[in-house]
Amino acid sequence: MKGNIKEDGASALKKGLSVLSCFSWQKSRRTLTEIARELNLPLPTAARLTKALEEEGFLERDKKSKLFSLGFQCYLLGSIAKKTGGLRTMALPYMEDLRKKFNETVNLYVREGDSRVCFEQVESSLNLKRSAKLGDRFPLWAGASGRCFIAFMPEEEVFRILDEVESLTPNTILDKKVVMEKNRELRQLGYSLSVSEREQGVSSVAVPIFDASPQPAACMTLSGPTARFTEEMVRELIPALKKTCMELSLRLGAERRSVSLLETGG
Structure with a gap:
């Protein structure tokens, strides 16, 4: 009996x-029928579940439209996870x-305003x-x-x-057209490579990490002396980094089709 109770609870x-x-970001408001259909649940079961979640503050229901949306408790837990370094872990x-x-x-x-902030680091030996x-x-x-x-x-x-751009090295890109073209390339290829753009003699390969929103939640970068970032090394590095960022994006709630740019075949 205890086992059955435990199983039912789980x-x-x-x-x-x-x-x-x-x-999701794209479907932030759902009807009861939509929820039941998507989860292949009987309508009464979906009604019981949504009612319990609403009572505990995990769902909210608009009185006029009857549409459900995520409640304050979801926002609170998400804020706590972000503050305590869930992404870092x-x-x-x-x-x-x-x-x-x-x-x-x-x-x-991670991005903060008009800056990117170093959130975690694992150094080369x-x-x-x-x-x-x-x-x-x-x-x-x-x-x-x-x-x-x-x-x-x-x-x-x-x-x-x-x-606000200013020259930091001879390789800093100041031409707006070139910047916009490199932005387009990143959206197509899923990665970006820089050579001495911010620090002389340093090369970097970076890939965005997404969650359920359209904007990147973070990015991951490998960087080091340009002399070591050979064409062969970079060719091997890019798919490994894209694969990592794809896996992290999916774990953070991104839909695979919305982050297809991170596919290693791309």
């Missing part, structure tokens, strides 16, 4: 979580694997390496990592940020 929990998983094993394979520094960046401090801020307009964010921003916002 089954109900899974069904409740599957109801919450029905909601999830990404760290992948970063360590990439460092083990290529022995170059791996960085995780070599003496000559590229490093940043956790919390260091860098402009979005310089380097491969910044392009992972700026490439998906509205054009008017991109031009506003590009008005």
